[in-house]
Amino acid sequence: MEDYILQVAREGLWLVLITSAPPLLASMGVGLAVSVVQATTQIQEQTLTFVPKLIAVFASLAIAGPWIGSQLVRFTHALFEGFPNYF
Numbered sequence: 001m002e003d004y005i006l007q008v009a010r011e012g013l014w015l016v017l018i019t020s021a022p023p024l025l026a027s028m029g030v031g032l033a034v035s036v037v038q039a040t041t042q043i044q045e046q047t048l049t050f051v052p053k054l055i056a057v058f059a060s061l062a063i064a065g066p067w068i069g070s071q072l073v074r075f076t077h078a079l080f081e082g083f084p085n086y087f
Contacts, residue, residue, distance in 0.1 A: 001086055008079060015075050019068045026060035027053045 034049045061068075 004082065004086060008082075011075060011078075015071060019071055022060045022064040022068070023057045026056040030056040 030052050031049055034052055038044065038048065
């Protein structure tokens with residue numbers, strides 16, 4: 001029973017890391033690009049990075065959304081299939 005719980009927790013944490021990577025990496029890449037542009041043009045507006053990051057995150061979720069959804073469904077299906085063995 002404990003091994004099953006540890007395995008589910010490990011897989012759940014790994015799933016969170018993998019599924020959050022596309023929007024996080026897109027946001028970091030756009031933030032870096034905008035900060036380089038801000039440094040070269042000496043524009044120090046804090047709100048300038050918000051809209052490009054938001055667009056990049058939504059675009060990455062639109063592109064990677066089906067993959068993320070399939071990973072979540074796979075994990076949930078495996079979790080529900082394992083319940084009868086332990087109750």
